[in-house]
Each structure stands twice: as structure tokens, then as C-alpha cells.
Amino acid sequence: MSSTERLAVSRLLHRVGFGPKPGQFRAMLAQGFDKSASEVMAQTPPSYVDVKVGLGIVDLGPQPQPNTETVVPYFDAKRSQLRAMSLWWLDQMVLQDFPLHERMTWFWHGHWATSYAKVDEPLVMFDHIDRLRKHALGNFTKMCEEMVIDGALIMWLDGQLNTAISPNENLARELLELFTLGVDRYSENDIKEAARVLTGWKVVRNSGLVTKNVKQSYFKPTTVLGATSQFDAVSLARFLSQQPNSQRFVAERLWFRFMSSSVALPIGSRVEAALSERELLPAMRALIISEDFTNPAHSLVKSPLEWLVGALRALRITPSTYVQPDALLNTLTTLGQRPFFPPNVGGWPSDQAWLSAASVQSQIQAAQTLCGRGDLSPVTQAPQASRLEALADWLGVAEWSQRTRSVLNTAISDPRRLTTLALVSPEYVVNR
Amino acid sequence: MTTMTRRSFVRWAGAGAVAAYTVSLEDVVRAAQLQPLLPGTPILVVVTLYGGNDGLNAVVPYNDPVYHDLRGALAYGEGQVIPLAEGLGLNNALQGFKTLWDNKQLAIVRGVGYPNPDRSHFSSMAIWQTASRSASKTGWLGRWLETQPADPFRAIGVGSTLPPLLVGERRSGTALPLSGFRIPWGEIATDLSRLAVEIPNESVLTATAASSIRDLFAVADTVTPVLKKPAPPTSDLPTAIGGNAGGDSNISQQLDVVAKLIAAGSPTRVWSVSLGGFDTHANEQGVQIRLLEALSNSVTTFMSQMRSIGKSKDVTLLVYSEFGRRVRANASGGTDHGTSAPVFLIGERVNGGFFGEQPSLNQLKDDDLPTTVDFRSVYASIVEDLLATRSSDILNGWQSKLPLLSGTF
Numbered sequence: 001m002s003s004t005e006r007l008a009v010s011r012l013l014h015r016v017g018f019g020p021k022p023g024q025f026r027a028m029l030a031q032g033f034d035k036s037a038s039e040v041m042a043q044t045p046p047s048y049v050d051v052k053v054g055l056g057i058v059d060l061g062p063q064p065q066p067n068t069e070t071v072v073p074y075f076d077a078k079r080s081q082l083r084a085m086s087l088w089w090l091d092q093m094v095l096q097d098f099p100l101h102e103r104m105t106w107f108w109h110g111h112w113a114t115s116y117a118k119v120d121e122p123l124v125m126f127d128h129i130d131r132l133r134k135h136a137l138g139n140f141t142k143m144c145e146e147m148v149i150d151g152a153l154i155m156w157l158d159g160q161l162n163t164a165i166s167p168n169e170n171l172a173r174e175l176l177e178l179f180t181l182g183v184d185r186y187s188e189n190d191i192k193e194a195a196r197v198l199t200g201w202k203v204v205r206n207s208g209l210v211t212k213n214v215k216q217s218y219f220k221p222t223t224v225l226g227a228t229s230q231f232d233a234v235s236l237a238r239f240l241s242q243q244p245n246s247q248r249f250v251a252e253r254l255w256f257r258f259m260s261s262s263v264a265l266p267i268g269s270r271v272e273a274a275l276s277e278r279e280l281l282p283a284m285r286a287l288i289i290s291e292d293f294t295n296p297a298h299s300l301v302k303s304p305l306e307w308l309v310g311a312l313r314a315l316r317i318t319p320s321t322y323v324q325p326d327a328l329l330n331t332l333t334t335l336g337q338r339p340f341f342p343p344n345v346g347g348w349p350s351d352q353a354w355l356s357a358a359s360v361q362s363q364i365q366a367a368q369t370l371c372g373r374g375d376l377s378p379v380t381q382a383p384q385a386s387r388l389e390a391l392a393d394w395l396g397v398a399e400w401s402q403r404t405r406s407v408l409n410t411a412i413s414d415p416r417r418l419t420t421l422a423l424v425s426p427e428y429v430v431n432r
Numbered sequence: 433m434t435t436m437t438r439r440s441f442v443r444w445a446g447a448g449a450v451a452a453y454t455v456s457l458e459d460v461v462r463a464a465q466l467q468p469l470l471p472g473t474p475i476l477v478v479v480t481l482y483g484g485n486d487g488l489n490a491v492v493p494y495n496d497p498v499y500h501d502l503r504g505a506l507a508y509g510e511g512q513v514i515p516l517a518e519g520l521g522l523n524n525a526l527q528g529f530k531t532l533w534d535n536k537q538l539a540i541v542r543g544v545g546y547p548n549p550d551r552s553h554f555s556s557m558a559i560w561q562t563a564s565r566s567a568s569k570t571g572w573l574g575r576w577l578e579t580q581p582a583d584p585f586r587a588i589g590v591g592s593t594l595p596p597l598l599v600g601e602r603r604s605g606t607a608l609p610l611s612g613f614r615i616p617w618g619e620i621a622t623d624l625s626r627l628a629v630e631i632p633n634e635s636v637l638t639a640t641a642a643s644s645i646r647d648l649f650a651v652a653d654t655v656t657p658v659l660k661k662p663a664p665p666t667s668d669l670p671t672a673i674g675g676n677a678g679g680d681s682n683i684s685q686q687l688d689v690v691a692k693l694i695a696a697g698s699p700t701r702v703w704s705v706s707l708g709g710f711d712t713h714a715n716e717q718g719v720q721i722r723l724l725e726a727l728s729n730s731v732t733t734f735m736s737q738m739r740s741i742g743k744s745k746d747v748t749l750l751v752y753s754e755f756g757r758r759v760r761a762n763a764s765g766g767t768d769h770g771t772s773a774p775v776f777l778i779g780e781r782v783n784g785g786f787f788g789e790q791p792s793l794n795q796l797k798d799d800d801l802p803t804t805v806d807f808r809s810v811y812a813s814i815v816e817d818l819l820a821t822r823s824s825d826i827l828n829g830w831q832s833k834l835p836l837l838s839g840t841f
Binding site for chain 1: 609713
């Protein structure tokens with residue numbers, strides 16, 4: 001097996017998914033990268049039926065007045081909803097064989113980064129993520145048209161305070177800068193005009209229902225990026241997403257998260273070309289079949305969630321039925337990446353930012369605990385002489401460095417210690 | 433899991449056949465303990481205010497009719513601010529800063545920004561932290577770190593992720609979570625120390641992953657016992673400040689950790705702490721008052737702690753935000769992203785008073801303030817007069833500076 005093939009399959013599993021389940025890496029190597037890549041990309045979107053009902057994610061009504069008897073049950077219900085939907089999402093990431101759509105939904109969560117910390121309504125956050133899931137590998141224009149009037153996003157970026165008399169630019173600015181075009185690809189006047197277009201939207205907090213208050217809306221034609229039109233929120237979002245700069249921007253963001261945060265997207269890349277109709281699936285295909293995908297220079301640090309979900313998949317631990325589900329959520333909080341809580345509208349950081357003594361500490365603690373509770377059979381069943389290879393294949397590591405190899409060798413007879421060390425080794429923390 | 437002491441780490445590390453690897457780790461630890469910061473070595477504490485602090489309502493032109501006209505209900509008038517001079521007054525929440533001002537320990541640099549201001553939080557904060565317009569991945573203090581001997585204690589950011597300003601290419605500052613460090617012990621500690629060893633020709637990211645493990649050992653060992661100690665006293669403060677008022681805010685906890693570690697002789701030249709929440713698009717007044725109070729009280733407490741341990745001459749604080757806010761208020765009782773704003777420099781080495789011209793409210797461009805001082809002039813003064821390093825090396829050729837600091841060391 002060529003080392004390039006191992007690298008490609010490792011990247012496919014870790015970057016387009018959340019790392020291999022036991023046996024997946026070897027199976028993919030056996031059938032080759034090309035066939036594996038087609039298989040992964042051919043995943044049909046999962047259909048989740050009645051998830052909200054099952055999880056008890058229902059409209060809790062307006063927040064009760066302080067010191068009334070309904071206050072305590074109300075906040076208890078909110079907490080348990082948030083917990084249930086967090087664990088449910090982790091379950092999907094961990095349990096699906098090829099969680100392509102959840103991986104992409106996770107990517108878009110960091111793109112339209114909206115936090116429960118301000119939205120404060122589980123139902124509305126769930127619907128926000130579900131809307132991203134619906135378009136995760138679909139069409140970017142359609143995604144923009146829906147997201148611009150998404151209840152959680154509007155609340156997050158003060159959209160309901162944006163009125164014709166006095167615009168609040170928060171949503172307009174991030175729509176242009178962070179969601180559709182990229183920084184410096186618009187003028188300050190474009191922001192002001194876009195803010196006018198987005199005036200008048202109201203959100204019912206507890207349900208996320210979005211309505212338009214005509215009296216607070218601006219209805220005259222506006223000029224954005226040189227085009228004067230009777231824009232409304234949806235047509236503005238469509239217009240922005242159709243800009244050549246938007247095509248470039250989406251390609252840049254995919255490149256940044258799936259290929260490299262340090263090397264810029266090359267001019268004229270196939271990823272960008274594949275976005276001509278704003279279709280996302282062809283763009284992801286172009287990304288993984290490009291030569292760059294096996295360029296050793298393009299390593300990426302696994303973000304905390306990617307790291308943890310990868311470990312859970314390998315160890316066959318289901319988050320919602322784990323002995324201490326809350327410990328998993330706490331680990332993510334400590335590591336700085338709990339789902340539904342991006343730190344700000346720019347989303348989570350990347351690469352070096354995740355590599356600190358503080359995160360090493362939390363990862364060691366988590367790895368030790370999980371290795372004591374998970375299924376270590378892929379190494380326990382391998383003879384000691386071939387354990388390092390079995391370990392690399394199990395976790396989807398392309399190659400151990402000499403340094404890591406020598407450390408792992410000292411732990412070769414102790415599967416728990418061996419696996420713990422492998423999970424915190426530079427070769428696992430960084431997807432090379 | 434237990435807290436590992438330096439001694440137990442050395443014992444475990446020495447138990448296996450790994451002495452060759454552990455010597456370098458041991459060296460790092462020993463360097464930290466045997467070379468505490470010499471008395472008189474300047475220390476910089478960077479306080480980053482995330483979100484865009486409203487400069488106009490922090491240092492207020494309270495008599496300016498244009499200010500009142502544009503700010504409406506958000507404006508502060510005479511009697512609602514602490515008057516300083518030249519028609520400017522401090523937000524009432526900054527009581528502690530007034531004392532510093534009277535003692536000539538507060539420099540207010542007015543109208544600080546950079547050309548063609550960027551109104552994006554992320555771009556503008558990146559510009560401030562990297563001191564670069566291009567997509568530089570290294571922070572200004574990260575570049576300074578690369579001129580220094582390798583030492584994970586040299587620059588520390590309090591918090592679980594490292595701020596970009598402390599990131600260098602090959603050498604970065606250390607992130608120190610508020611809760612301190614607990615590292616595993618026993619066999620796994622030995623193993624981990626060997627996973628942390630540098631090897632030739634590896635990628636920048638795996639090298640950084642390895643060094644983050646090294647840092648955990650080196651820092652945890654020295655830091656943990658220190659954090660358990662009580663904070664240095666604030667005997668010269670009235671209890672209203674040193675006591676409960678605002679004392680539970682996160683920035684006060686961060687500065688408390690910094691104070692303890694400085695008291696313990698940590699060989700750290702640069703500290704970074706932060707306070708977020710300044711993005712006041714709506715209902716600004718109450719929010720900003722609460723934040724400025726937390727800032728003022730925690731800084732005052734910190735400076736008092738520094739006096740009680742005889743370090744007040746060494747420590748200088750820099751307080752900045754990514755931008756100020758639009759002069760004209762919006763209809764949500766808040767303000768949108770703006771441009772220039774005042775920067776504060778605090779300490780006994782500081783030449784107290786105003787620097788830079790107050791941006792004129794009669795020369796607004798799209799309701800935004802002009803910039804009268806480039807922030808790199810503030811950085812250059814710090815780099816040269818505090819960190820004794822050539823500013824042009826750190827700031828991509830930038831040399832111009834302000835007489836903010838007395839170079840008496």
C-alpha cells in the first residue's frame with residue numbers, strides 16, 4: 001500500500017467524516033481511495049423522522065414571569081431539551097457509517113455561527129441547524145435564501161432591532177462579510193444599503209416564527225454592489241450568493257476547513273469552478289479528488305469536537321447512552337467547542353489555536369477515561385508484534401513518526417495506555 | 433489523576449530509559465525556577481476588550497454639541513462624567529482610572545486606529561493583534577517572542593485558547609486556563625514527556641502539537657502550587673474596590689491569577705487577559721457601565737497588589753479594543769461598529785496625561801471618527817521602551833513612537 005494512498009484515505013475519513021469506525025480504514029484501503037471516495041460522496045441525506053417529538057423539543061411558550069410556579073419547570077425543560085439535542089447530534093456523528101451530511105452540517109454551523117448563548121431557545125436553535133442540514137450539500141443560493149430569514153440568525157444578529165428609521169447593521173454586515181462574500185469585497189455603503197433591505201423582521205422568540213413588520217420596513221429601491229433594485233431579504237441573499245466573489249468565498253471557506261488554513265486557495269481551482277451553479281456536492285468532490293488532497297503540506301489540526309467524536313467512533317461509545325453523557329459535553333465546553341455555542345459570529349478558530357497546554361490536559365483526561373470504558377478489541381485482538389500497525393489502521397493514522405512509534409512500543413502490552421497515548425499523539429491530534 | 437510536582441515528574445521521568453529526552457524538559461522547568469524575573473524587569477499586561485468598546489462614551493467629549501446631537505439619549509452631559517481636562521471626562525464607571533490619572537499613571541492616547549479602518553470584528557481584531565493588514569498568522573508579541581530565548585513562561589495568555597497576538601511562527605505564548613493545570617502522573621507522564629520531544633523535519637502543526645505537551649509539563653509543575661496561594665493584599669485600597677464590588681467578574685479572576693504568578697517570580701514578560709461583551713448594538717448604556725466598572729475595579733485592585741509586592745514600578749498595562757463605535761446612535765439604544773478610539777496605558781513607568789489629538793466631531797466621515805494616532809506608534813513605544821527590542825523588527829519596519837513611557841531602567 002503506497003503511503004500516498006494511506007494519507008488520502010486517512011484524510012477522507014477524518015476530514016469528510018469524523019474518523020473511521022473500527023475496520024473502516026482497512027476496508028477502504030482494500031478497495032482503494034477512488035472507490036471509497038465515491039462511496040462516501042454518494043451518501044444520501046439521512047432522513048430523521050419525528051426527531052423533535054422524540055427528543056421532546058417543543059415550543060415552551062414565552063418565558064414565565066419571575067417568582068411564578070412555572071418558572072422552575074420551564075428552565076428545567078429548556079435545559080433538558082438543550083442536552084437532548086446536543087447528545088442526539090453527537091450520536092448522529094458517532095453512529096452513522098459515513099456521516100458526510102453531519103460533517104457538512106457541522107461545517108455550516110461554524111460558517112453561519114449562531115450561538116444558543118444569545119438565542120436561548122432550544123427549538124429555535126434546533127431548527128436553525130436543521131435548516132443548515134437540509135442544504136448542507138445542496139445549493140448555496142437556496143441556503144442563503146432561507147438563512148437570511150432564519151429566526152435564530154435574526155435574533156443572534158439583532159435583526160429584529162433593524163428598522164427603517166434607524167438601521168442596525170449587525171446582520172447586514174455579517175451577511176456580506178462572513179456568510180456570502182468575504183471581507184473587503186463590498187463597500188461601507190453596501191452594508192448600509194443591505195441593512196435597509198433587511199429592516200422590519202420580527203421573531204417570535206419561543207417558536208422562531210419570523211414575520212415582517214411593514215411599518216418598520218424600508219421599501220424604496222436600494223443599491224448594493226452597484227445594482228439598484230427593489231431588493232427584499234430573500235432576493236438580496238440570492239443576489240449576493242450569485243456574485244463571482246461569493247463563488248470564490250465559498251470555495252475559500254471549504255478549502256480553509258477541509259484542506260489548509262495556512263495555504264490560500266489557489267486561483268482558478270477546480271473547487272471554485274465546481275461552484276459555478278453554487279452546488280456544494282460537486283465542490284466537495286472536486287476538493288477531495290484534487291492533487292492537493294494528497295499534498296503532505298496540507299495538514300490540519302482536528303478541532304476538539306472532531307477529535308472527541310473520532311475517539312468515540314473508534315471506541316464504539318454512543319454519547320447518549322454513555323455512562324456519563326454530561327461529561328462528554330463538559331469536555332467539549334472545556335476544550336472550547338460545544339455544539340450550538342460558537343464563540344462568536346466568526347465561528348471557531350483553527351489549527352494552532354487548538355494546540356495549547358490547556359487543551360492537551362483536557363484531551364489526556366478525556367482519553368484516559370474513554371479508553372477505560374470503550375471497546376479496545378482492535379488492539380487487544382492484534383498480536384503484539386503487529387499492534388502498532390493495527391492501532392494506526394484502527395484510528396486511521398497514515399503513519400506514526402519515529403518518536404511516537406518508540407513511545408507506543410513501551411506501552412505495547414497495555415492496550416488502554418497504548419490507545420490513550422495514540423489519541424493524544426501529534427499524529428492523531430493533527431490530521432496529516 | 434493528581435497534581436504532579438516537579439520532583440515527582442523528574443522521578444517518574446528518570447525511572448525509564450528516557451533520560452536523554454527528559455533532560456530538555458527538566459531544563460525548561462529549572463530555567464523557570466532558577467531564573468525568576470530580575471527585579472526591575474519590565475512586565476507588560478495586555479488587556480483586550482473584545483467587541484469594540486465605545487471610546488466616545490469611555491472618554492467623553494461631554495460638552496460637544498455634535499456629540500449630544502448624534503448620540504441623543506446615549507450621550508453623557510456635564511455632571512454625568514468624571515471631568516479630566518480639555519473638555520473630556522471619564523465614564524463614571526471608570527472611578528479607579530481617575531485615581532490613576534491624578535497620580536500621573538494613566539496615559540490616554542486619543543483617536544487611535546489605522547488607515548482605512550475595517551469594521552469587521554474579526555478583521556479589525558486581527559489587524560490589531562497581528563499589527564498587519566495582510567493575513568499574517570503571527571501576532572505582534574508572538575514575533576517579539578521569537579527574538580527571545582525559548583521559554584513557555586515568557587508570554588502567557590490567561591484563558592484556554594491562545595490569543596493571536598501571542599502566536600509566533602515557531603514559538604508561541606502559553607495558554608493558561610483559569611482553573612490551572614492538573615496533569616497525569618505515573619507511567620503515562622513518562623510516556624507523554626517522550627511524545628513531546630522535538631524531531632527533525634516534521635510539519636509545523638505536529639511540531640506545535642508536541643510542544644504543547646512540553647508546555648503542559650513545564651507550566652503545570654510551577655504554576656499549580658502558586659495558584660493555590662492567596663492573592664497579594666490590596667491594603668491601600670478602600671474595601672469597596674478591593675472587596676465585593678465587581679470582584680467576581682472574569683477579568684478580575686484573570687488579573688488575580690496574573691498577580692499571584694508575578695508575586696511568585698514567574699519569568700513572564702508579557703501577559704494577556706481579556707474582557708468581552710463590548711459589541712453594544714443594543715441597550716448599550718447599562719452593558720458598557722457594567723463592563724467598564726469590572727475593568728476599572730480589577731485594574732485598580734491589580735495595581736494595588738503590585739504595590740504590595742513591590743512590583744508596581746515594573747508592571748505596565750495596555751488596554752485596547754478592535755474599534756470604537758459609530759458616533760451616531762442607532763434606534764436600538766446602541767451603536768454600530770466604528771473606527772478610532774482611545775487606548776489606555778497604565779503604570780508607574782507611564783507618562784500620565786493625554787496623547788494624540790482628540791478626533792474632531794466636525795470632521796466625521798460617514799458618521800465615523802477620524803484616526804489621529806496609528807496604533808503601531810503605541811506598540812512601537814512598548815516594544816522599544818518596555819521590551820527593549822527594535823520596533824522595526826517586530827512591526828514590519830514601523831519606527832515612529834510616542835513618549836508614553838519613561839525609559840528609566
